[in-house]
Amino acid sequence: MKVYKLERPEFLRNWLSEEREVFQPVMDATGNGSWQPIAHGAVEEFDDELRPLMSPKDFFFSEREDLFRFEAGAENPTFKPIIPRIEKRVLFGVKACDLKAIAYQDKHFATDPNYQARRRQTLLVGIDCHAPCEGGFCPTVDAGPTVRDGTADLVLIPMPSVAGEQAGWWLGCNSQAGEHAIWGMNLKLAEEGWDYWRKLTEKRAKASFPNDTQLLNGIRRLNARAIPDELWDKLGIQCLSCSGCTMVCPSCSCYAVEDIKTPTGYVRERFWDSCLMEGFQKEASGANPTQASGKRVQRFWFHKFSDDIASRMDDSYGCVGCGRCEVTCPGSIGVHSVMEAIANA
Amino acid sequence: MHKQQLIDHTPALMRIVDKYQDGEDLCHFTFAPFNEGESLNKDEMPDLCNINKVQPGQFMMLTIPNAGEAAFTYASMPDENGHFHCLIRKIGELTDALFELEPGAMVGGRGPMGQGWPNLKDKKVLVIAGGCGLAPVAAKVDALIEASAEPVVYFSARNEAMLVMKKERERWQEQCKLYEAVDDCSGASKSYLAGRQLADNLDQIIQDDGPFDHVITCGPEGMMLAVCRIMEGKGFPADHIWLSLERRMHCGVGLCGHCYMADHLVCVDGPTYRWDQLGELVVKEKAIRAPESPLDMGHAASNCGEEKEGCDGNGGCGCR
Numbered sequence: 001m002k003v004y005k006l007e008r009p010e011f012l013r014n015w016l017s018e019e020r021e022v023f024q025p026v027m028d029a030t031g032n033g034s035w036q037p038i039a040h041g042a043v044e045e046f047d048d049e050l051r052p053l054m055s056p057k058d059f060f061f062s063e064r065e066d067l068f069r070f071e072a073g074a075e076n077p078t079f080k081p082i083i084p085r086i087e088k089r090v091l092f093g094v095k096a097c098d099l100k101a102i103a104y105q106d107k108h109f110a111t112d113p114n115y116q117a118r119r120r121q122t123l124l125v126g127i128d129c130h131a132p133c134e135g136g137f138c139p140t141v142d143a144g145p146t147v148r149d150g151t152a153d154l155v156l157i158p159m160p161s162v163a164g165e166q167a168g169w170w171l172g173c174n175s176q177a178g179e180h181a182i183w184g185m186n187l188k189l190a191e192e193g194w195d196y197w198r199k200l201t202e203k204r205a206k207a208s209f210p211n212d213t214q215l216l217n218g219i220r221r222l223n224a225r226a227i228p229d230e231l232w233d234k235l236g237i238q239c240l241s242c243s244g245c246t247m248v249c250p251s252c253s254c255y256a257v258e259d260i261k262t263p264t265g266y267v268r269e270r271f272w273d274s275c276l277m278e279g280f281q282k283e284a285s286g287a288n289p290t291q292a293s294g295k296r297v298q299r300f301w302f303h304k305f306s307d308d309i310a311s312r313m314d315d316s317y318g319c320v321g322c323g324r325c326e327v328t329c330p331g332s333i334g335v336h337s338v339m340e341a342i343a344n345a
Numbered sequence: 346m347h348k349q350q351l352i353d354h355t356p357a358l359m360r361i362v363d364k365y366q367d368g369e370d371l372c373h374f375t376f377a378p379f380n381e382g383e384s385l386n387k388d389e390m391p392d393l394c395n396i397n398k399v400q401p402g403q404f405m406m407l408t409i410p411n412a413g414e415a416a417f418t419y420a421s422m423p424d425e426n427g428h429f430h431c432l433i434r435k436i437g438e439l440t441d442a443l444f445e446l447e448p449g450a451m452v453g454g455r456g457p458m459g460q461g462w463p464n465l466k467d468k469k470v471l472v473i474a475g476g477c478g479l480a481p482v483a484a485k486v487d488a489l490i491e492a493s494a495e496p497v498v499y500f501s502a503r504n505e506a507m508l509v510m511k512k513e514r515e516r517w518q519e520q521c522k523l524y525e526a527v528d529d530c531s532g533a534s535k536s537y538l539a540g541r542q543l544a545d546n547l548d549q550i551i552q553d554d555g556p557f558d559h560v561i562t563c564g565p566e567g568m569m570l571a572v573c574r575i576m577e578g579k580g581f582p583a584d585h586i587w588l589s590l591e592r593r594m595h596c597g598v599g600l601c602g603h604c605y606m607a608d609h610l611v612c613v614d615g616p617t618y619r620w621d622q623l624g625e626l627v628v629k630e631k632a633i634r635a636p637e638s639p640l641d642m643g644h645a646a647s648n649c650g651e652e653k654e655g656c657d658g659n660g661g662c663g664c665r
Contacts, residue, residue: 060538068355070410070453077379077410077451081355113351161465223632255601257595259413266411268354271603281603282416284437289606298630299605308608308629 001149002179002185003194006171009046009093009156012125013038015185020123023052023059024092035059035091046149048158052276053324054249055098056091060118061105067114067257070265082267083113088119090181093127096144096318097136099151101250104316108253123181126152130201131159132209135323135336140212144225145205146198153178159333160197170194217333218339219305219317227320229294231345235338236294238331243274245325245334250316254280275299301338352598356408356453357391360465362428364448366508370435371477372444373420376407378427379451393456394427400461402485402589402617406597407431408453411444416612418481419457420510422488426516432480432509444514458597459616462587466492468558473499475564475570479510479593481589481616482563487513490520497554499547501564505533522554543568544575551579563589573620586620606630 002315006012016022016121017040024046026036037045066082102124109115129138129145131307138144148157155172170190173179221227248250256273258268273280276296282288290296303309303317319335358379367373376396378583392398393405398423408414410419413439423429435444446452463487470489474482479500489496498517502508504527517523526546528556538546551557560581562572569588576586592604592611607629609615 053591072410077358079355079358079453081353109600110349111352111598113353116351152453224627227633253600256603257414259411261411269352270415270595272596272599273603275602275605281593281605283591284440286593289592301631302607303605306608314610 001155002173003157003171003190004171004182004203005190006156006169006187009048009127009169010043012154012156012171012182012185013090013092013300014040014042016123016125016181017041019088021087021089022092023056023089025052028144034156038092048093048156049133050093051095051098051133051217051322054248055101055324056094057101057105057250057252059091059122061109061255062114062118063254064269064273065114066267066269068187069262069267072265078266081113082258083117083201087119088121088123090123090125091221092125093156094124094152095127095129095133095322096147096251097138097322098149099124099126100138100143100316100320101322103148104251104318105253105322117119122154123154124176125154125156127156128158128198128201130158130205134207135326136321137209137212137215137323137335138321139206139209140215141317141319141321143316146202147172151173153181157194157198158201160201167264170198178232184271199248209334214336214340214343217343221342221345222305223307227298227342227345231294231310231341232294232298234294235297235333235341236292238333239274239293239297240331241274241278241293241296243276244258244328244330246274246276247272248324248328250322250324251304251320275303297333297338301342304335354455354596356406356414356455358655359391359394359452359454361446361448361450361452364446367511369506371509372433372435373510373512374450375428375441376431376454377429390427391402391454393454394423394424396427399423399429399457401488402461402481403457403474404481404597404616405431405454405456405461405480406594408455408571409439409442409444409446410451410453412439414453414595415439416458416597416614417514418589420480420483420513422484432483434477455597459612460614462558462561462589465489465559465561468494468496469556470494470496471499471554471557471560473501473547473560473562473564475501475568476507477509478562478564478568478589479513480563482561483510483513485561486521490517491632495521497522497524497557498548499524499526499550501528501538501543501546503527503530503531503540503566505537510527524550530576541570547572547575554630557581559585559587561587564607566590570592577620577627583621583624584619586616587625588620589616590618591616592622609635 008082014168022038023035024038025033028034033050071078124232126147130254153175159167254273255270257270260269310317359376360379362377365373394502404416404418406414407417417431420432421430472482526540530541562569590611594604594612595601597612599610604611607626
């Protein structure tokens with residue numbers, strides 16, 4: 001990784017926004033933060049701590065989108081693909097957990113034309129976290145707190161703070177696209193020691209995370225199939241099948257499709273679906289392998305923490321430790337409580 | 346980033362060219378490329394109609410305009426002109442709409458998808474099908490006949506009216522050994538084997554026509570399970586038994602997540618499975634052993650020391 005010195009992230013943001021649309025986390029009226037476009041020349045401060053409730057997965061795997069259009073006509077009916085046309089853009093200030101999730105989705109949707117049309121036009125500027133966020137446990141699933149190699153084009157690396165003052169930033173350049181993007185900014189190369197300090201920051205951050213024994217136990221037991229069905233059934237009762245966790249989860253990727261009529265035919269729309277919904281696997285005949293709610297809850301967590309699935313996904317778990325499921329669950333079965341129950345089953 | 350060849354979610358245009366009733370609430374459809382006969386050369390043949398691209402046991406996604414899309418198995422391989430058959434049961438909104446359509450009507454299709462049956466062309470194969478489960482094995486039976494592998498077919502259904510694929514069976518009567526069974530013999534026009542006596546029937550078949558190298562089975566999951574257990578009970582190796590699963594599918598290409606089974610997606614990893622592979626998947630989804638003691642990180646107050654006598658790690662000893 002080539003590393004430069006950068007006085008302020010805003011300088012980089014403004015440079016990138018000259019030729020691209022730039023999105024960054026902005027605190028909004030909901031109090032949750034969201035990804036908002038920042039115009040070229042805007043003086044909007046960059047909040048390096050803010051992580052929106054919704055991950056940026058919607059930028060690539062759209063919550064709702066059309067896949068193709070059908071035009072009726074007795075002589076010449078046609079099916080035409082609808083591939084999104086996306087201008088060059090930048091996601092600015094993506095945290096390590098969300099970047100790991102994007103890498104996971106990149107693998108899952110490697111052959112999906114709509115996902116790739118968006119992904120290939122997007123430059124990712126990551127940012128190292130220097131302290132745990134509330135409910136986050138990225139180190140436990142090897143997703144953070146510093147940006148994992150190869151998950152971002154550019155990485156904002158905070159210099160160690162001296163006496164509480166932000167000393168400045170390093171800018172890591174991880175890809176050719178990143179190198180091209182900053183070409184002409186005339187940034188000075190960083191001195192050799194940056195790597196040592198970055199690792200120290202990571203060690204200090206890791207040391208501040210809460211005890212994750214329950215999570216590790218839970219993962220181990222889940223993979224040992226040591227969890228009795230009764231516990232899943234109990235968790236199933238606590239699940240309201242609201243699908244909130246699957247919506248906020250940055251690595252969830254299930255979808256359904258529906259045909260929507262147009263004046264001259266129809267479009268096939270795909271939209272996020274959730275494996276926690278009762279009808280998710282229901283067949284036309286009425287047969288449903290996962291009618292029992294406990295089975296569906298089991299599936300969700302199996303997908304997140306299974307070694308079998310990880311082995312198909314470059315050894316990454318489907319959980320990146322962001323803790324959003326905990327924030328959104330109206331019941332009490334976010335990741336920590338579920339893993340605690342599993343660990344002690 | 347992973348750069349792979351992109352797939353296309355858009356169906357190819359097809360036409361229904363033939364349709365006839367083939368069992369209770371069942372129709373036998375023939376599909377063909379939409380523009381056949383006009384300017385369609387071999388290169389323009391959609392993959393799902395291409396004789397060189399489809400394997401017995403694979404499936405396709407059929408689109409009925411304004412009614413949606415669902416997975417259907419190939420009941421025959423496409424011919425040189427891209428014509429192929431599907432046996433379809435009227436069972437939901439999409440098939441309701443399909444059954445309204447007449448020959449000439451336009452539909453869409455994507456495919457072929459999934460893993461077909463293994464080759465087995467130099468093997469002695471027993472094919473065991475139940476009800477509509479005859480459709481996914483029919484093309485394989487034809488392929489085995491063509492390869493002079495002399496398959497033996499056992500076909501069972503609830504009653505005589507549910508004995509589907511009459512034309513194919515009439516042909517097979519001439520080309521291979523065919524056994525037919527029904528559960529409910531009342532009012533039947535001829536005598537059949539008793540469908541409920543599956544184990545006895547298989548005994549008889551193995552005695553008369555065996556031994557077999559491989560078994561291919563398709564039908565209701567309960568029936569396939571029974572077949573696998575009976576064959577295993579006879580000492581037949583699990584990795585020589587093949588079956589095909591049915592799951593809800595929205596994409597057919599491993600993306601939408603609906604057809605999961607443990608770490609597999611039936612649309613790309615299946616729908617055909619070896620019995621031992623499937624057994625592994627079933628086990629993967631189940632609790633298989635008693636909990637171990639929790640991991641001790643040395644800093645967890647909730648963890649008991651292992652030295653305490655009588656501690657089962659479940660908190661019963663009062664250490665938590």
